[in-house]
Amino acid sequence: MNELATESRTNAAEYTVSEISGALKRTVEDAFGNVRVRGEISGYRGPHSSGHAYFSLKDDRSRIEAVVWKGTMSRLKFRPEEGMEVIATGRLTTYPGSSKYQIVIDNLEPAGAGALMALLEERKRRLAAEGLFDDRRKQLLPFMPLVIGVVTSPTGAVIRDIIHRIKDRFPLHVLVWPVRVQGETSGAEVAAAVNGFNELSELGAIRRPDLLIVARGGGSLEDLWGFNDEGLVRAVAASHIPVISAVGHETDWTLIDLAADRRAPTPTGAAELAVPVKAELEAVLANLGARLRGAVSRMIDRRSQAVRAAARALPTPDQLLALPRRRFDEATSRLGRALTVTTERKRARLSAxxxxxxxxxxxxxxxxxHLDRDMLRADAALRAMVREKRIRFDRTKGRLSPEPLVRRQEAFGQQLTALERRAVLAVGRRLERARTSLSQADRLMATLSHKAVLARGFALVRDADGTVLKRAAEVAAGAAxxxxxxxxTTNAIATSGSAIAASGEAKPKPVARPAAKVKEPGNQGSLF
Known part of the structure; x- marks a missing residue:
C-alpha cells in the first residue's frame, strides 16, 4: 500500500514557480486581454519618479491593483484623484514577483463622482457665462430682519441648530418650508420653496420673509447633488429676497453657493450671519446713548457760555429804550402845544x-x-339821438322786407319810448335834485338873513347915507x-337928549349887535 501511494504521488508533473507564474500570466492575459473595470481610485499618490502611476481600484467588497505607464499617463484627459470613481479600460496581467494580478490601464473615464464633477464644471461654466454668479447682482443682507425663512428638512439637526442659534442671538419669527434635502426631487422642492417665499405678500396672513436660509448638513457629492440643480440655481439668482446658502460643511461647495447672495460655512454660521447679537446691540445702544447724552450736555454748556458771552456784549433794556423814551417824552410835551396851535389855526381859517x-x-x-345849461344839452342830445335813429331807420328801411322792417320798427319804437321815458325820468330826477338844493339854499339864506333877527324885535338903524350905525356915539343930534x-322902514330925527341917552344906555342893549352881525360879512362866522 505504501509503495502504491508513493508511486501515485510521483506520477504528477512537476512545475517550477516561474512556470506556474508564466502559465497564469498567459491564461489571464488571453482571457482578459481587453476589459473595462469600474471602481474607486484608492491609494493614489501621484506619478512615481519613473513617471508611472500605481494605485488600486476598489468597490465595496474587492480590490484590484492598477498601473498606468508613463506614456499612457501623458495621454489621459484628466488627472486621477483619490476617491474618484472611474471606468478603466485596459488588460489584466499578473506580476510574478509578488503573485498578484493587476490591470494595466490604457484609458480612464470619470464615472460616478468623476462624471458628476465633469458635469458640474460644465454647468458651472455655462451658468457663470449667463452672469448668475456675478457679484454685482448680489443683494445686501438686512441688518435686522423681522422674519427669516428657512428651507431645509424639518426633521434633521440643521433646523434645530439654526433655531437655537437665532434664539440665542436675536429671537425673531422663523418660517420653515419643509423639503427633501437629498434625492432626485430635492432640487425641484428647494426651488419651489424659494419661489414660494418670494410670492408671499408683505401684508398677507403669512408675512414674506426678509431673509432666506437654504441649509443642509454635510455629505458626499451625490448627496449634495440636488443643490447643483439648474432650476434651483436660477430660482436663487432671481430671488427678490436675499438668500444665504448653508449647504454642507465648509469644504463642500455647490452651485447654489455661487448663486446665493452670501455663503455660510455651516448652518449655524448662516444663523450667525442672519441676525446680530441682541446683547451686543443693547450694549452698543447704551454706549451710544451715553455718548449722545454727554455730547448734548457739552453742547448745551457751550451754547450757554456763548449766550452768556453774547449777553454781556449786548446793551441792557434800559439802555436800548433810553433814546425812544426821551423821544416819546419830547413828543408828549410838544403834543399839547401842537394841539393848541392847530386849534387856533383852524379857528382863524374858519373865521376867514x-x-x-x-x-x-x-x-x-x-x-x-348850470342846471339850465345841462337841461338844454340833455334836450339837444335827446333830439340828436332821436334824429340819428330816424336817419338810420330811413336808410335801412329800403333794404328790409316789410315784415322784418315792421318788427325792427316796433323794436326801435320801443327802444325810443324807453329812452324817452328814461330821459324824462333822468331830467325829472335832475330837476328834483336841483329843486332840493335850491330849497336848502333858500332855507340857509333865510336862516342867515337879518330879517329873521328883525322879526324877533330888533331894529336896524342907518344914517342918511345908508350906513349902518353900530354905536349910539355915532349918532349926532339932529341927524336923519x-x-x-x-x-x-320909518324915518326919524335924532335929538341931543336921545343921543346922550343912547350913548349912555346903548351898550348893555343887544339890539345893535345882531343887526351889525347880519350886515357885516366878516362877522357871519360867529353865528355858528
Missing amino acids: VRLSPATLARRISETRR LSIEFADG
Missing part, C-alpha cells in the same frame, strides 16, 4: 371864511345857470335916521 346872503345868492344863481323894522 365869509359866508353872506350875497355869496349864497351868487352860488344859487350859478347852480341854476332910517330905522328898519320887521314890517317896514
Whole structure:
C-alpha cells in the first residue's frame, strides 16, 4: 500500500514557480486581454519618479491593483484623484514577483463622482457665462430682519441648530418650508420653496420673509447633488429676497453657493450671519446713548457760555429804550402845544371864511345857470339821438322786407319810448335834485338873513347915507335916521337928549349887535 501511494504521488508533473507564474500570466492575459473595470481610485499618490502611476481600484467588497505607464499617463484627459470613481479600460496581467494580478490601464473615464464633477464644471461654466454668479447682482443682507425663512428638512439637526442659534442671538419669527434635502426631487422642492417665499405678500396672513436660509448638513457629492440643480440655481439668482446658502460643511461647495447672495460655512454660521447679537446691540445702544447724552450736555454748556458771552456784549433794556423814551417824552410835551396851535389855526381859517346872503345868492344863481345849461344839452342830445335813429331807420328801411322792417320798427319804437321815458325820468330826477338844493339854499339864506333877527324885535338903524350905525356915539343930534323894522322902514330925527341917552344906555342893549352881525360879512362866522 505504501509503495502504491508513493508511486501515485510521483506520477504528477512537476512545475517550477516561474512556470506556474508564466502559465497564469498567459491564461489571464488571453482571457482578459481587453476589459473595462469600474471602481474607486484608492491609494493614489501621484506619478512615481519613473513617471508611472500605481494605485488600486476598489468597490465595496474587492480590490484590484492598477498601473498606468508613463506614456499612457501623458495621454489621459484628466488627472486621477483619490476617491474618484472611474471606468478603466485596459488588460489584466499578473506580476510574478509578488503573485498578484493587476490591470494595466490604457484609458480612464470619470464615472460616478468623476462624471458628476465633469458635469458640474460644465454647468458651472455655462451658468457663470449667463452672469448668475456675478457679484454685482448680489443683494445686501438686512441688518435686522423681522422674519427669516428657512428651507431645509424639518426633521434633521440643521433646523434645530439654526433655531437655537437665532434664539440665542436675536429671537425673531422663523418660517420653515419643509423639503427633501437629498434625492432626485430635492432640487425641484428647494426651488419651489424659494419661489414660494418670494410670492408671499408683505401684508398677507403669512408675512414674506426678509431673509432666506437654504441649509443642509454635510455629505458626499451625490448627496449634495440636488443643490447643483439648474432650476434651483436660477430660482436663487432671481430671488427678490436675499438668500444665504448653508449647504454642507465648509469644504463642500455647490452651485447654489455661487448663486446665493452670501455663503455660510455651516448652518449655524448662516444663523450667525442672519441676525446680530441682541446683547451686543443693547450694549452698543447704551454706549451710544451715553455718548449722545454727554455730547448734548457739552453742547448745551457751550451754547450757554456763548449766550452768556453774547449777553454781556449786548446793551441792557434800559439802555436800548433810553433814546425812544426821551423821544416819546419830547413828543408828549410838544403834543399839547401842537394841539393848541392847530386849534387856533383852524379857528382863524374858519373865521376867514365869509359866508353872506350875497355869496349864497351868487352860488344859487350859478347852480341854476348850470342846471339850465345841462337841461338844454340833455334836450339837444335827446333830439340828436332821436334824429340819428330816424336817419338810420330811413336808410335801412329800403333794404328790409316789410315784415322784418315792421318788427325792427316796433323794436326801435320801443327802444325810443324807453329812452324817452328814461330821459324824462333822468331830467325829472335832475330837476328834483336841483329843486332840493335850491330849497336848502333858500332855507340857509333865510336862516342867515337879518330879517329873521328883525322879526324877533330888533331894529336896524342907518344914517342918511345908508350906513349902518353900530354905536349910539355915532349918532349926532339932529341927524336923519332910517330905522328898519320887521314890517317896514320909518324915518326919524335924532335929538341931543336921545343921543346922550343912547350913548349912555346903548351898550348893555343887544339890539345893535345882531343887526351889525347880519350886515357885516366878516362877522357871519360867529353865528355858528
